[in-house]
Amino acid sequence: MSQNSETAAQIDESQGSEETLPLSKYFTSSEWLAYAAVVLAGVLLRWLELDARPYHHDESQHAMFGKYFFDWPELQFYKYDPMMHAPLLYNLLRPVYTALGHTLWSARVPIALLGTAFLFVPLIFRRHFSPTALLALTAGLVLSPNLVYWSRFLIHDYLVIASLVITLY
16 A cells, blocks of 8 residues: 555544644655645745846835835825825835845845745645645645736735735635
């Protein structure tokens, strides 16, 4: 009996819930190695040369409004403007600018962090996937050009995705 079959048998014995198994037993050791390699590739794709591209027009506005809040928080600069969306992104930029300074790289950090955290979302929902399917799903998240691009772009989209994942959970 293979280790995956044994894991499946253990799952059946525990009323079909993989969440009752410790996370360490979800994958075989070789699957954990493959998962780690896939996640490492995702982290590298999201963080290497994060500041290599110049600001996009939308990013520059978000970074500047984050800087306004950083420089003059007592003025409560944010007023509703459909062009600028809601203030959450600008509120997230203030502690980042405080800790890392105001640079193109630091402006993209909050979204790169969310994009990196998004790589682990399949683990949260692992009871719905076989180990092979979870590896394939994670690889799809890692290698998706669209998700890589948006996780390196200072815009509200990943905040919305994070909210949706929290709602689903």
